[in-house]
Amino acid sequence: MDGEIGNEEMRELLDADDARIIDIRSPAAFRRGHIPGSENVPLDSLVDSVEQFDDTERVVTVCPKGKSSVQAARLIASYEGFTGRVESFEPGLSGWEGSFDDGDSGAGADTTPGDEGPDAPF
Template sequence: MSTQGPKQALFAAFAAVAKALGHAHRLKMLEQLAQGERSVEVLAQKTGLSIANASQHLQHMRRAGIVGARRDGKFVYYRLADDGVLDVLAALRRVAERNVAEVERIVRSYFDQRDSLEPVSRRELAERLRAGTVTVLDVRPEDEFALGHVPGAVNVPLRGLEARLSEFDPAKEIVAYCRGAFCILSYEAVAALRAHGFHARRLEDGFPEWRSAALPVVIGNA
């Protein structure tokens, strides 16, 4: 019987990582963990899973080296293993956008329909923040904002945006962001702001990519 060579062993290990990513619930969990560390209970609530089911998915990803964990008393908290996980997810998204017809159809019929304008790059937003020429709007829920956000960002979750429009300066462009490139929240926020006469655009991706690029981050609700 032939023994497994090093190249085949590597391919098997790579395949195990890919297999651990191969579930929509796990990708949804990774989107949440990209915002910051989360307990199993919070991840279960955010993804609509039972705690037992969420824990099972997380353990699969932990064995594959995709997430890490720590225990604090009765609770277990998970986090991304490192920012390389974000690179894998971004590559997966690009391949699917370019080569999967269903992904292209969804992007064209939903996302492009809501926002055909060019988004703001991270570099441009960083420069405009320093110049004070932009209002940055974080439309994620309050708990995600507290885990980390762009400096100077105003946290107005999408559900409360209509009630707080009077707080924004109509003379300043508003740049909205949320969890990532296809986070629906920022698309909906920009559409609502434009409908009320504001000049609004999206950030090109989201908070995880901003943090991964080593740009300034503020933790807490300040």
């Protein structure tokens, strides 16, 4: 893992379309609201799908509080086929200072403070 990023760097990455933003929450939580342009790869399926990042230059993992995303970033970084840069979004979705996409209208998502995200697989 190459570290953690904050809101300013996340906004820059989104504006430049310069990284794959991976939201590791459940599909239902992702549908309720996510950072625009992010992809949903639930933590419990990440081990089985980590090879999809083989040719990716930069990945940023996202979770509700910025804790589980560190573990997801470490998992991706430890995969022998991955040679890019991987970081965690430190403030988590609860600290995101940008807009949310709810998958339907594109705005006004509920990040549900009670949604703590996935348990760590290790």
